[in-house]
Amino acid sequence: MKLLLPLLLLFTTGSIRAQSVETFADSIRQQYRIPALGFAVISSDSVLVCHTTGVQRFNTSYTVKSDDRFHIGSNTKAITAFIAAQLVKEKKIQWNTTILSLFPELRWRTRYVYDTVTLANLLTFRGKLQGYTYNTPKPAFEDLHGNYAQQRMQLAADFLTQEPMKTNNGLTPSNVDYIVAGLMLEKASGKSYKELVNDLGKQLQIDFRFDYPNLKDTLQPWGHDADLRPLPPAESYKMNWLLAAGNINVRLDEYTRFIQLQLKGLKGKSNLLPQKTFEQLLFGMPVFSYGWFGNIDEVTGHHIATNEGNAGAFITKVQVIREADRAYVVFTNAATAETQEGIAVLLKELSLRYGR
Structure with missing residues (x-):
């Protein structure tokens, strides 16, 4: 494992700048043994850079393409919350x-502590439900029956029959919140999720899809596990259960449209939702808003909305910086x-070059 600090010092030299x-991004990719790396820098009115480099599978010559697809894991949550906001605007839900x-059919077996849990609670990790991830052993597939929609229910x-999660920093972070939402x-x-x-994708001209990209097309990027082993195509029942929490795949160049929409909305330049709704979604709650973690840059005082997707084979990171009118995406x-370190x-470096 490489030491991060010396490398950070090296990368602040004039020759690197x-x-x-x-070129810099590809050197990071090679240094940290990342098979494929994509990144974008976005403002509210332009995409400053959008680039992919590397290979679809480690130790192969299958070059990654600009229109290849990456699994975005928990960055799906911001998309789910955005859809919720549209349905609220349409008065289909509050x-x-x-x-x-x-x-109401769940009343007979639901603990009373969940009686007052709302859609907003669920989308902001305040639903109190116990945690569940891609690695949770129970329940297993054979424990449930019917199609995936029935299994999610x-x-x-x-x-809803289990004891509530204890709060941590005011939150009860659980993917189950997003299953229920x-x-x-x-x-x-x-409509189905x-x-x-797909309706949102049509509005934004984004071809959102689901599962790991190589499940439907083996010529798409393969994910690699913690030991850098490429994962062959395989359907995951857990990712289908966690559909609204983290199972979208998308092209980098198309995903920039969704992220740019957030910057436009924060400036009041979107007709899809009011400016105050974008503020609510990205920065409306402390620590975690609607699909977005939030923090304040100690140096600049700027508000940063961020999230990371990691379903065990792809890591994607997104940052939206309100005052700087910048967003950064890494696929x-x-x-x-090592991938985490490289990101x-x-x-x-991107924040040094383009602003924070």
Whole structure:
């Protein structure tokens, strides 16, 4: 494992700064053994850079292409929250709509502590439901029945019988919050979650898809696990359960449209949602808003909305900086510790070159 600090010091030298950002990014990719790396720098009125480099599978010659797809994991949450905001605007659901008001049939087995949990609570990690990730062993596939939609409802019903999670910094971070929120959006709209995502994609001219990219096309990037082993195509029932929490894949150049929309909206330049709604989504709550973690840069005082997607094979990182009118996106197809280090170095350099 390489030491990060010496490398950070090295990358602040004038010779490195003289490199093109594309050359610099590829040097990071090679240094940290990241098979494929994509990155973009965005303002509200332009895409300053959007570039991919590397290979679709480690130790192969399958060059990554500009229109290749990457799994964005938990960055899906911001998309789910955005869809919720649109449905609120259309008066199909409200932020204070409770779980049981849409699913009264669950009343008989739901703990009373969840009676007042709302859509807004779920989307801001304040739903109190116990945690569940791609690595949680139970329930297993054989424990549930029916299609994936029916299984998600059974999974939600089961978690509503469990004791609430203890709060951490005011939050109860759980992917189950987003499973339940997704079910609520489906019930309120009369559409499946995939249909809702596709509707948003049509509005933004983005071809959102689901699962790891190589499941449907082996000539797309393969994800790599923590040991840098490429993962062959395989359907994951857990990712289908966690659909609204983290199972979208997308092209980098198209995803920049969704991120640029956030910057436009923060400036009041979007007709899809009011400016105050964009403020609510990205910065409306402390620590975690609607699909976005938030912090304040200690040096600049700027507000930063950020999230990371990592379903065990791809790591994607997104930052939206309100006052700087900048957003940074990094896509990779590996989930190693070195990948995390490389992303951190790249983001630091991008912020030095383009603003923070």
